[in-house]
Amino acid sequence: MVSPNRNLLPGNLNKMQSRIIIFTRYPAPGTTKTRLIPSLGPVGAADLQRSLTETTYKRALSFAAENRATVEICVNGGSEKKMRTWLGTGFEYSRQVPGDLGQGMQTAFSNAFRSRNSRVILVGTDIPGLSEQYLKQGFQALEENDLVLGPSTDGGYCLVGLCKPAAIFKDIRWGQPDVLEKTVSLGRKEGLRVHTLKPLTDIDTQEDLELLPDAEKWKKPYVSVIIPALNESQYLKKTIASAVDANAETIVVDGGSQDNTVAIAEKAGARVETSKRGRATQQNLGASVAGGRVLLFLHGDTQLPAGYPTHIFNAFMDPRIALGAFRFKTDSHTPIMRLITLVTNFRARCLKMPYGDQALFVRKNVFDFVGGFPEMPLAEDLLLVRRISKENRIRIAHADAITSSRRWQHLGPLRATLVNQIVLAGLCLRISPQTLVNIYKRKT
Secondary structure, X not given: OOOOOOOXXXXXXXXXXXXXXXXXXXXXXXXOOXXXXXXXXHHHHHHHHHHHHHHHHHHHHHHHHHHOEEEEEEEEOOOHHHHHHHHOOOOEEEEOOOOOHHHHHHHHHHHHHHOOOOEEEEEOOOOOOOOHHHHHHHHHHOOOOOEEEEEEOOOOEEEEEEOXXXXXXXXXXXXXXXXXXXXXXHHHHOOXXXXXXXXXXXXXXXXXXXXXXXXXXXXXXXXXXXXXXXXXXXXXXXXXXXXXXXXXXXXXXXXXXXXXXXXXXXXXXXEEEEOOOOHHHHHHXXXXXXXXXXXEEOOOOEEOOOOHHHHHHHHOOOOOEEEEEEEEEEOOOOHHHHHHHXXXXXXXXXXXXXXXXXXXXXXXXXXHHHOOOOOOOXXXXXXXXXXXXOOOEEEEEEEEEEEOOHHHHHHOHHHHHHHHHHHHHHHHOOOOHHHHHHHHHHHO
């Protein structure tokens, strides 16, 4: 019998019109990697999904570039705009059709063959072992076979390849240990020549997670909330309560409080570190012991919005964003404070210069790269923002961090605002920090 693909020898691999379809779900906390949520938290599980998808996409893109193939991402959730913001423009975008997994894959293959692709391989995104070489083996196997399957160790498969349309996804109970066996049986009933590759492992459960070389990284919290404190007993309990989340750890760095700040922090379940007094010094110390992939710096009298880790995660789905903050709001609702709030948020959004009492959050690798907060007696937050914004984008999340209005009440709203603007102008004019400190002390 003469193979209909007999001219497709390995040397002609890059002359074929081939497609890799990446079948995935847009990372959304609470809806992705759900079996890992108990151990990683909703945001941590979504972050793992993000990382695995990026790895799969990079390998598929590299293979495609060498072999004149195209890459399609067939996605559930999100939107094309979100996908392009996240992964760029090097792929064709499609959405998974409603229905079960089999209907989605059948439609994806049918569309690919209608687009005149002669060989199509579909892969998932939770397989660290899916290498460029594995993809090459899959396409080469399609030279002499009609159906190629890459088994997964749970009884399913992580790769399926076809060189012509075939009804091999019907009447299968997905997620069961006999998925591979039934697919092979359906393929043979269709008269297909079937080939299987070596098995790979999906990362779906806690046991699977242990197989990752960087498993310890994923067991750590997604975000570390760092609170520099000095005599904050009046507000700290509520501040810590707002930071408690399955995806976060809370670190209070005390600068020598004379009240019961430390006792309150410990009772609230925060990790407590001690440091020399100085907000920059305290925050840098907290960052040095933090385990999170994101650092969030929170003033002791500021409360975070509900679900804040999800807001942070969504902001960082744009890889160009290195630092962000929440919208500014105080616990005072007077007309003058509402005006100050409006102006502050306009400045933060349009000038990309948020203040520290907006709860700055930053990727830890970026924070370490720029050397952390400058050891300055004031405005360390603005200086950090300026450093990072030179090379990266900044995002203001669509949620409010609510800070105490005590300073505005103490100085008066107009005077407090004037002091802030003097400091900001001084920094822009490169006036020495010590001079600004002296001005600040005189005005306050």
